[in-house]
Amino acid sequence: MEKTHEKYTKMLDEKGMKISHQRIKILEYLANNLCHPTADKVLSDMKKVLPTLSKSTVYKTLNALVDANLLKELTIEDNEIRYEYNLVDHGHFKCEKCGNIYDFDLDFSMLQSDKLNGFKINEKNVFFKGVCKDCLSADKA
Amino acid sequence: MEKTHEKYTKMLDEKGMKISHQRIKILEYLANNLCHPTADKVLSDMKKVLPTLSKSTVYKTLNALVDANLLKELTIEDNEIRYEYNLVDHGHFKCEKCGNIYDFDLDFSMLQSDKLNGFKINEKNVFFKGVCKDCLSADKA
């Protein structure tokens, strides 16, 4: 196993997951592509590197990595699940024109409500929709 | 047109939408069922009242009502779009055990980030996942 893979091998190992070439490569892909790809994009991009990679492996692996807390699932829009490498908490903005998703910082500790007293909160999600700066200035021109 | 329908007729009319029996009934249903139903639940519940109602009409109508800003779409979880009558902004909590969705109050004006300066924000969404009070206490018992 090459040097650059040690990190991902270790991450998988620490979660008690079996090490496989596919899992390492998919995790590496997500770490290097912070563009919130869908399963379909992961598959088509990775086919260039692993031509025999199958649809079912991509779905199973992404789900397994989410369960292991190594990836996060984004459900911003109807029927398109997107994945991202699990970094620090942040919000997401989706541009309704270009479709790009932008990350933004946010203090998640502010997000609370008395109505949820006694509830166990495992996950907080914030996403906005609108039009991004670039599309707005493109409109004016 | 009966009295109770005047309100929904007016709402549709103000948005420039054509008035139809199905649209009035679907809008009324959402106003009276603040349980965040899926399109499928809307269809099966409404078949009792409108037996000939079709799947395609439900989908088209719900989308049209969302576009007209009379309903809001919730995409909390992968492949299940839910709809709610468009009330004041609030957050959503989904219990991972019982599947119930709870509304909670939140000051949405606090949600901002310098990274979004110059962006046009049309919609803010906040949703949490976890375990609700009832399921937690059921566990202990």
Add this chain to the structure above:
DNA sequence: TTTAATAATCGTTTTTATTCCTATTTAATA
């Protein structure tokens, strides 16, 4: 009120994302 134009509805078909199935391959371990 009748008519013409337009839009909505119904029922079906198609699309598309995801899951399921099973033979084969791979990784962990003794």
Add this chain to the structure above:
DNA sequence: TATTAAATAGGAATAAAAACGATTATTAAA
């Protein structure tokens, strides 16, 4: 290295949503 347990590949099955086209209902004008 042999064993066994799990992961992968490839394709079939599933299900939600969208697209299609014929029919019907709604609107606005004669």
